Amino acid sequence: MLLDLIARLDAAVQLGDTTAITQRVKHELEAAIQARAVMLPDRFRLARTEGYARRLLHRNDRLGYTAVVMTWAPGQRTPLHDHAGIWCVEGVVEGRMDVTQYDLVEESSGACRFEAKGCVHAAVGSAGCLIPPFEYHILANAIDRPSITLHVYGGEMTSCHVFEPLADGRYARCERALSYHD
Numbered sequence: 001m002l003l004d005l006i007a008r009l010d011a012a013v014q015l016g017d018t019t020a021i022t023q024r025v026k027h028e029l030e031a032a033i034q035a036r037a038v039m040l041p042d043r044f045r046l047a048r049t050e051g052y053a054r055r056l057l058h059r060n061d062r063l064g065y066t067a068v069v070m071t072w073a074p075g076q077r078t079p080l081h082d083h084a085g086i087w088c089v090e091g092v093v094e095g096r097m098d099v100t101q102y103d104l105v106e107e108s109s110g111a112c113r114f115e116a117k118g119c120v121h122a123a124v125g126s127a128g129c130l131i132p133p134f135e136y137h138i139l140a141n142a143i144d145r146p147s148i149t150l151h152v153y154g155g156e157m158t159s160c161h162v163f164e165p166l167a168d169g170r171y172a173r174c175e176r177a178l179s180y181h182d
């Protein structure tokens with residue numbers, strides 16, 4: 001049941017310390033997905049042709065967290081991006097995702113140099129944590145069917161930075177507003 005997961009997330013986000021919170025949220029997400037308890041209403045399953053879909057599942061303003069569902073058609077991916085300094089735990093509900101983590105190693109006059117830390121092939125029931133300042137990655141649907149992911153954020157991410165490749169291998173930092181689809 002989604003209500004049970006939400007009650008568990010409410011408890012997890014009150015643990016105080018970011019590492020403890022994200023570890024507990026990761027555990028709760030993985031357990032709920034593996035128990036097939038994340039039953040999403042149909043509208044969350046619809047992919048969009050323009051890009052991956054991002055829909056609000058749950059927001060608790062008092063406890064300061066949000067849960068967002070993303071639906072990925074084949075071939076859809078994010079650019080390299082950050083998380084606006086907000087912790088995040090991301091779990092795969094359906095399909096399979098490729099997650100490539102990056103470290104920001106240098107930034108001068110708006111140009112950033114990143115080091116790829118390797119790619120994780122994330123299957124159903126696995127979740128990963130991002131704790132700032134380690135918050136840079138690319139997510140990509142890894143299969144030729146839709147994939148669905150569930151993201152829990154320690155706040156509401158209304159904007160983030162995306163990093164666009166430059167000719168010299170560095171990236172330009174660009175602010176991007178984020179919104180929810182339907």
Ligand SMILES: [Fe+2]
Pocket residue numbers: 081082083137139
């Ligand atoms: Fe992300």
